[in-house]
Amino acid sequence: MTTTGIAAAARPPAVEVHGVHKWFGGRRVLDGVSLTVAPGTVTVILGRSGSGKSTLLRVLNHLEKPEAGHVSIGGEPIGVRRQGNRLRELRESAILAQRSRIGFVFQNFNLFPHLTLLDNVAAAPVATGRLSRQQAQTLARELLTRVGLGDRTGAYPRQLSGGQQQRVAIARALALRPGVILFDEPTSALDPELVGEVLSVIRDLATGGTTLVIVTHEIGFAREVADEIVFLHEGRIVEQGPPARVLDRPEHPRTREFLSRVL
Amino acid sequence: MTESLLLSAPARPSGPPGPDGRVLPLRRPGRWAAGFVVLVLVSQAAHGLITNPFYQWARFAYWFARPVVLDGLLITLQVTAYSAVLGLAGGVLLALCRLSGSPVLRSVSWTYVWLFRSVPLIVVLLFLYNLGALYPTLGIGIPFGPAFLTFDESRLATDIVVAVAGLSLCEAAYAAEVVRAGVLSVDQGQHEAAAALGLPRRYRFARIVFPQALRSIVPSYVNQLIGLLKATSLVFYVSLLDLFGTVQNLAGTYPGDVVPLLLVATVWYVVLTSLVSVAQFYVERYYARGALRTVAPTPLQRARAGLRDLRIRFRKETAR
């Protein structure tokens, strides 16, 4: 298993996936996936639709419970705790506390339509008791300005374009000051001319040193920001490495086939 | 290909359309004829309604706002209000049980709804009315153990209590379905987003899911309320004198006034349900906020816009 250079330092890996299996009904979606993500790096997961990319991402913050294997983030197992040589499922409140340290950006934004942008961003820090209402709103204003929507804090999500909504969703994920942010095809639901504005926000995060795991179909973007590319096929990682190698000199026939189709 | 399509298109207008550029709308004689026939029939019915001496409109006017009728009206409103609140509370509880992870709570809730949706309200009311025979005393105490406090059923169960209890029990079953459907109508992505943000369970339900569910719960429940308002007419079976019961009673005393008395009840019920419908319109408008980009205009706004259009058209017509 390759890891990028910085991981050798004393800091634990940002994300570790240990032999995760996942079934949907009788269908095997993840088949023993193991993966390590170093802190401060950007990992892009590629693969055909149905290859298990989104499921892997959702396993990372325990939105999907794996049937076997487990995930650690920042050295802490997610959704379970170690007891002897067994793993015991955590109480829901503990899982929620863990999730609040992981940012997640959905393909369909999933903003709360009945709350203003300000409340969308400020809700989680207040509800989890991290910040006072006042502080959270100040932070929310700051973050909305950072994603270029500082003047729309009172608007409701449905009054915005898709690109703007996705930028709010990113601000909402940032409000928890997460150690790692997961992006589930953040631009797939957007019109082509709106993709750029969202990617530029993600690019800023990438250069800022936040650990990112991104599922996307934007190969050009992957080449630009990724430190590591992971190629998933039928629930297994078939190829992994820096973009220069995986994208330009793919070794696995499936990767080659995929790239020849999308490039 | 495209050329031939264009060529085969029916007679394209050549040159300017009409002398003043106006297109004359198609005349629809069938529509006018149907409208006319219906108008004649309606006018005949209305004529009969007004001139037929059997309706006794004078007696109607006499009874319409009599204190005894108004007392009945008050009882109707009271019973409706109590049952609406209690029914909704029970319904929310049942819906939460039904949606919970516990199979026991789920099946208890399902059974309750099944039972009370299966039995006519009259039967429930008659049951409760005769409850005194079943359970002469009601006690509070240890299950299957001694009772600490006992109530004498016949003292506890006044007519209004029986009526409200029966209506609330049935209403709760329907409200449970309304609330459950509302909660399920909230996009799964909302649950996921809230979970991904680590929002606590209670907060998630109270602030994220429920407010969005209200958008579908409120209109359905107000509809339900209209049904409830009308269902209260059944409480005369348990000898409670609501609006209908009063009218029925008076009709017994004044057999000649049966029809005007029924009309009194009809008009009052129409007024009440219409008021609820108006409230429903504004409530729905309120809950549409955030869900639609623009809210629909109120009838008043629409009427004003319609008048303006009419005036403009009128001016154009007369100007020519």
Added chain:
Amino acid sequence: MATPSDVSDVPATPAAPAGSPPKRPGPPGAPGADAPPVVPRRHVGRLLSAAAALLVLAMVLVSVVRNEAFQWEVVGQYFTTSAVLDGLLLTLWLTGAVMVLGFLLGTLLAVMRLSANPVLRTLSWGYVWIFRSTPLLVQLLFWFNIGALYPTLALGLPYGPRLFTVQTVNLLGPTLTAVIGLTLHESAYAAEVVRGGILSVDPGQTEAAQALGLSRSRTLRRIVVPQAMRSIVPTAGNMLIGTLKGTSIVSVLAVHDLLYSVQLVYNQNYRVIPLLMVATLWYIAVTTVLSAGQYHVERYYARGTSRGLPPTPLQRLRVRLTGLRARLHAVTAPGGR
């Protein structure tokens, strides 16, 4: 309090069908020591609330079964007497007739309401408004007293001479009054259901049909109505159950339906509670049969909307049993809990 929003409890994916995932996968490449089995959490609150609910249920059951006032032997005695069965038959017959007639009239009203003619539209709206605004009981009594209002019904020219007349008093027996009263009330609701169903069809469908050059009536018959059925049928099923229960009101007109037949019996022998129980059990039986039918009809009409049909209760029960058995095995096997 149990709330419905635990994502890991309520997965977005449908429940696993039978024979799916083996609890411990044969691990091809799964690190054995690194992936120990996960012990699921126990739901203490859930167990407690379940125990409380079961206790209350047991109390209710015991009090129903043991209470002498119910006189279960009387219930058994009257459950299938001919008076009760005749009443049941009338209730069923009345429900069927009212449902069919109500929907015919309701469809007419819905079409009027959706027509471009403002007179027809207003008229249909007014009808629905009045008949949905007044209690069925008031309406029934009104029709019952119509004999007093219009002693004769005449067929003739509007405002002109009468061609022939009929005595209403003879015409409308209580049963016919019940059918008419229930039908008029039902049609107002049916009109809304049909209209809602037609409006629920994506306007793009009508536009597509018009773009193909289909006529208005053809569009309605071939394109819109079949799709509208998907929303009309489930609601109609609900209405059918409502109508069945609604017919109990006709006992006020002394129509011998199920409830009135039972009332007649208990007015003679004063065994009120057991006889009400007879009626209740029959109503429950019929509505349960109707609900089961409705469930399968809805499943049929859901085809083409969602990818996979949800499992029927029977299928779910089978899966549940399989799961339970597997869990039992896991627990009893050495090295379990």
